[in-house]
Amino acid sequence: MYGAAAALRALARGGVPTLLWRTVLVACLVCGIGLLPWLSRTDPALTVLRARSADRDPDPETLRAIRDQLGLDDGPPALLGRWLGGLLHGDAGTSWVSGAPVLPGLAPALGVSLLLMAGALVVAAATTAAVCARTLRLGARGELADRRPGGTATAVLAALPEFLVASVLVSVIGVQLGWLPALGWYGPRWMVLPSLAVGLPAGAVLGRMLDDLLPGAFAEPWAVAAAARGVPPKSVARQAVRRCVPGLLPNLALFVVGLTGGSVAVEQVFDIPGVGRLTLRAALSQDLPVLQTGTLALVLLAATAGALARVAARLLIGPALRDGALRSLHRPRPPAPRTLPLLYAVLLIAVIGAGLPRDPIVLDTLARLRAPSLDHPFGTDALGRDLLARVSHGALTTLGTALAVSAAALVTGLLLGLLPRLSGPLVETLSAVPPVLAGLIVTGVMGSGPWTPALAVAVVAWSPLAAHTSALLRQERATTHLTATRALGAGRRYLLVRELLRAVAPPVARHALLRLPGIALSLAALGFLGLGARPPSPDWGLLLAENQPYAERAPWAVLFPAAVLALLGALAVTAAGGARLPRRRTRPVGPAGPPADRVAPVPPRRPGRPSADLTSVSPSPTEEQ
Structure with a gap:
């Protein structure tokens, strides 16, 4: 109880400015959503009519009746004022599309999403434990020196999109094997497959982040002393996890929000009536009361x-943290000799180079959904287009834009992460915005174009990196070596550039590389929704979405694009730990050691004076006797 009270008092310091800043951000977000129909330059009455009945003729009298019913002629300020006034009295208004009250329909959807989030967290925790099991076992035994970094299987899990994992689970486990129900939400058995589809990629990302922190924890003096005193390895591993968890908690909170409102694709595939699908439909139909609530x-x-x-x-x-008694978990260290990133890079370049001479748009109706062959190594899609050509040409735009967005997100996350009181509320507010809604807002402000998905993804892509930076920075400021450096007279600029950034930037950069495949898919998914590039563009997300209905008839149409995406994930994850060719071992020059011309000369020592290169050590009691 005392620890919880102290934590709450620590959080309350400076709480008024943070609360005001959070209130301003929420107000700006709600006002931006309220302006969405007018920002998109569309008639909200026409959008609502099409959402109510797509076959009804939009004559002027019908549109006028809808405007009068919803009060659209009063303008956005009046509509927002009425909604806020009702919200203060517990009334969120009525849906513009269905005419039903908003809160009675939102509460069950939120409950379904929270239940799905709970199941996904269980799967993510199990996946994280499986990813870190080898490091925990070796670290608890003091054998991390012989550990070789892995991560290929983790990279595949982290790179595969949620809707593809959901489609595979539905077709294989739900339809072909019939082990679990595939569609609907009627009980505990119906939540197993969606929880797996959402929790596996999230657990892979969290597992990689935790696995990156554990070696530093096992190298701390307490872990070495515990192993020397014979403390059971399980206890040492448990304390190492406890030491590393605080650096992951902000990102875990972002995952909780993302699993609740951002799992739109999984809810669509499994036909789950969650809040993600509800807000997506409200955004597309411009149902402002439902979307704002x-x-x-x-x-x-x-x-x-x-x-x-x-x-x-x-x-x-x-x-x-209060006493400045922590040790750094992120001291710079040279990368271990690894050839896997180079092999993955060569393989990815070879695949892209093999498809560039081919035409990705030419149609051949007589070669629809053909299996892989010498003429079509990856097969063809439903329109007879060569899949290898579409994968290769899509890589040029998808990967180039994803790299640019990732670099911008890394720089922005590092800079804003250095200002936690400014970026903390901003990160939490942006994490609650579904990517589709961010895309619609950016489209309304900037207009539709090829760079619209990049701007929409860049708006929210930096937030997990900023949260990671703030969490690590908070611990680095409490380290003993930083306290000693400050006591020796180091200034703020020196501490920031030479100590803090050098310790925080490498793990955040590895985190950014880990999210590169997800950013590539988010870009393509927004383009598929009509917010950027459109068919017949060979974007990777379009390839997966267009070929998904033919997964059972022509599985290669989905497996080959997904395999290239998994290859990109494996490259990103393995390259995050550094890449270089192993050094060639050189034979010793002679049995006596190095040549004489390479031996550093020993400075002469005056009689009666100790050497400047030696440190005086007080004799032990045994030596005194």
């Missing part, structure tokens, strides 16, 4: 998850 609920969930993460971090390492 759903977004506000996700913002409140994000704020609650962030507060709980900060309290948990204070409970775990609060005294060490």
Whole structure:
């Protein structure tokens, strides 16, 4: 109880400015959503009519009746004022499309999404434990020196999109094998497959981040002393996890919000009536009361998850943060000799180079859904187009844009992460915005174009990197070596550039590489929704989405694009630990050691004076006797 009270008091310091800043951000977000129909330059009455009945003729009288019914002629300020006034009295208004009250329809959808989130967290925790099991076992035994970094299987899990994992689970486990129900939401058995589809990629990402922190924890003096005193390896491993968890808690909070409102594709595939699908439909139909209420609920969930993460971090390492008694987990170290990243890069370049001479748009109706052959190594799609050509040409645009967005997100996340009081509420607010909604807002402001998906993804892609930077920076500021460096007279600029950034930037950069395949898919998914590139563009997300209905008849149409995407994920994850060719071993020059001309001369020592290169050590009691 005392620790929880101390954590709450620590969080309350400076809480008024943070609360005001959070209120301003939420107000701006809600106002931006309220302006969405006018920003998109479309008639909201026409959009609502099409959502109500797509076959009804949009005559002027019908549109006028809808405007009068919804009060659209009063303008956005009046509509927003009425919605806020009702919200203060517990009334979120009525849906523009269905005419039903918003809160009675939103509450069940939020409950379904929270239940799905709970199941996905269980799967993610099991996946994280499986990813880190080898490091935990070797670290607890003091054998990390012989550990070779892995990550290929983890990279495949982290790179595969959720909707592809969901489609495979539905077709294989749900339809062909019949082990579990594939569609609907009627009980515990119906939540197994969706939880696997959402939790496996999230657990792979969290597992890689935790696996990156564990070697530093096992190298700390307490772990070495515990192993020397014969403490059981399980206890050492458990304490190492506890030491590393505070650095992951902010990203875990973001995952909680993302699993609740951002699993739109999984909810669509499994026909789950969750809040993600509800907000997507509301955004596409411009149903403002439902969209504003759903977004506000996700913002409140994000704020609650962030507060709980900060309290948990204070409970775990609060005294060490206060006393400056931590050790750095991220000291720069040279990368281990690895050839896997180079092999993956050569293989990816070979695949892209083999398809560039081919035409990705030419149609051949007589060669629809053909199996792989010498003429078509990856087969053909439903229109007879060569899949190898489409994968290769799509890589030029998808990967180039994804690299640019990842670099911008890394720089922005590092800079804003250095200002946690400014970026913390901003990160929590942006994490509650579904990517589709961010794309619609950016499209309304900037207009539709080839760079619209890049801007929409860049708006939210930096937030997990900023949260990671802030969490690591908080611990680095409490390290003993930083306290000693400050005591020796180092200035703020020196501490920031030479100590803090050098310790924080490498793990955040590895985190950014880990998210590169997901950014590539997010770009293509927004293009598929009509917010950027459109068919027949060979974007990777379009390839997967267009060929998904033919997965059972022509599995190669999905497997080959997914395999190239998994190859990109394996390259990103393995390259995050550094890549270089192993050094060639050189034979010793002679049995006596190095040549005489390479031996450093020993400076002469005056009689009666100790050498400057030696440190005086007081004799032990045994030597005195």
